[in-house]
Amino acid sequence: MADKEKGKKIIPPKVPRPNYQMWVILALVAVILGISWLNRSGELVEIQSSRFEDMVEARDIKRIVLIKNEEMVEITLKPEALQNAKYKQEIEKSSPLGIKPNGPHFKYKIGSIDKFYEQYETIVKNIPREQKIDLQVEDRQDYTNMFFNIGFLVLLVFGFWMLMRRMTGGGGPGGQIFNIGKSKAALFDAENKVRITFADVAGLEEAKEEVKEIVDFLKTPQKFTKLGGKIPKGALLVGPPGTGKTLLAKAVAGEAGVPFFSLSGSDFVEMFVGVGAARVRDLFKQAKEKAPCIVFIDEIDAIGRSRGRGQMPGANDERENTLNSLLVEMDGFATDSGVIILAATNRPDVLDSALMRPGRFDRQISIDKPDISGREQIFKVHLKPIKLSKDVDVKKLAAQTPGFAGAEIANVCNEAALIAARRDKSEVDMQDFQDAVDRVIGGLEKKTKIISPEEKRIVAYHEAGHAVAGWFLEHADPLVKVSIVPRGVAALGYAQYLPKEQFLYQTEQLLDEMSMTFGGRAAEDIVFGKISTGALSDLERTTKMAYSMVTVYGMNNAIGNLSFYDSKQSDYTFNKPYSEATAEKIDIEAKKIIDIAYERTKKLLIDHREHLEIIAKELLEKEILFQSDLERLIGKRPFAHQTTYEKFTNAKTPELKTAEPSTNGSVVEPKSEEPTKEATAEVAPDKV
DSSP: HOOOOOOOHOOOOOOOOOOOHHHHHHHHHHHHHHHHHHHTTTTTEOOOOOOHHHHHHHTEEEEEEEEEGGGGEEEOTTTTGGGGGHHHHHHHHHOTOOOOOOOEEEEEEEHHHHHHHHHHHHHHTTTGGOOOOOOEOOOOOHHHHHHHHHHHHHHHHHHHHHHHHHTTTTTTOOOSSSSSSOOOOOOOOOTTTOOOGGOOOOSOOOHEEEEEEEHHHHTTHHHHHTTTTOOOOOOEOOOTTSSHHHHHHHHHHHHOOOOOEEEEEGGGSSSTTHHHHHHHHHHHHHHHOOOOOOEEEGGGGGGGOOOOTTTTTTTOHHHHHHHHHHHHHHHHHTHHHHHEEEEEEEEEGBBBBHHTTTTSSEEEEOOOOOOHHHHHHHHHHTTTTTTTTTTTOOHHHTTTTTTTHHHHHHHHHHHHHHHHHHHOOOBOOHHHHHHHHHHHHHHOOOOTTOOOOHHHHHHHHHHHHHHHHHHHOOSOOOOEEEEEEEEEETEEEEEOOOOOSSSSSHHHHHHHHHHHHHHTHHHHHHHSSHHHHHHHHHHHHHHHHHHHHHSSSSBBBBBBBBOOOOOTOOOOOOSSSSHHHHHHOOOOOHHHHHHHHHHHHHHHHHHTEEEEHHHHHHHHHHEEEHHHHHHHHHOOOOOSSHHHHHHHSSOOOOOOOOSSOOOOOOOOOOOOOOGGGGHOOOOEEEEE
């Protein structure tokens, strides 16, 4: 390990470049303002003709300077006159820096030079020769004002240059008004190579095989073209959020060793007309220059939605123009150009059919949530940097996280490390991972939440009802964990089950699932003779299941083998695909299924009332029970087949402490493995 670390190239962190332009602008503004202030501080007090004559008669003037080109006279007072209060106050007001003894101190705007000479001769003819005022005549250029004006001009030009530089993309984000039609794709090539490889992608073996062929096409195209095959033009990665679509595309870039353009579908969207189409053309122009290369468009549904959907008649849709340009560019490649398009979306149902056809996206690679073996591989990848205890069993973790995507598994591993660090542990053990699973799915444990003893008793019997019903129903998912510890926003208790890794459900299985879900409400009715609002999520789930059986899966004899589900329905559907009479019949049949399931559950709990009391009392004492506790309290399940947990881990229960109340978090029942099971296998936490 040490040798490998020595061989690694240490890349120093990038130091942010100082913004010299901003400092130059600030310095220039400071200089101009300083000169302006100094110039203003030296302004002279302007007087009128009568005041000038009074100064001359009072013998206060020492020197007069006539500025011919400005038709102005500057007056300098004698030192003794400067001590006069009236002069002193006027000069100090106009000059914050103080009185300049050498002057000038006042100015006098003359009408014309000739008239001033006449006035001067008139007022000085009575003054003795030895007291005559010195008169100087000169032409003067005001360099201060000239510099002031030039400075502002320089500042204006410099600011305009900076604005243009930012707009053309040289000044960082925020501009590009002149380069607005340029593509925003990030280029990864030999200099900044993507370092993710297929070894970093786990649980997607079939998808990796598909994209590995794309890498082979780019590396050795002759291997396929010599047999008459053509390089595929594009591959569309489809799957739920968090399953690793973007990660797989990065691995393709890292393995292929060719230029890789990465951008999002929203990068084509702009407020200006025609910008999206221009960016598409620029993107493919750059790609042709860098061929062979890969172009990856993430979240392509931002621009690839079906055309004409929800559009007003006669309206112009900029997104459609962008899509049209994309369709033309994708279908215009030569087969040997070596440019392959990868795209990812979790909403393939909204994409335009022209975009999905072969010739544009030749392959559609489905990336689903991983099964138990895939989850085990993903756990192994994310557990590499974590210091693990010896008791951590990856198979058990994979078995206890059904329905988890890769992103959720990564979050579980990270949360477990944080929990262990919070507890000052040197290693992350199995208990930390259990708490992390609880934290990720169930929410934060409410340690300070005050629950009355009566409410706690209701929650205990509610959860015990779920546990007993699931234990004695053959097709129901067996209990793994039950808790009455408050968790999440409004969950006062929860029961965690381990669904089977299956894709098809029979009618008996769905009916058993509904009966198990009614266990909490039925237990409250039997024990207290009253019901509470704690069965909200249970009722929501059973209602969806019942209506799905009737309207989606054709599992009702009265309605028959009909399905009113349209997988390709538009966003705006105002008409039901059946009549009002059929709708009334659907409501009747769905309620009949629910009533039968509830009465069945109620009868089951009455027959096992003793087991219900045992589990409820144990919950009130310990707060958390596991599958092993149920076997100890009420015996093994009366069915021959193993539970899913036992089958995949060769163990009966998680190796966790069960003898004392635990503060670990609660877990809501895991999400379903497949989208088709959403209405039948997903359970939310019991809420009050």
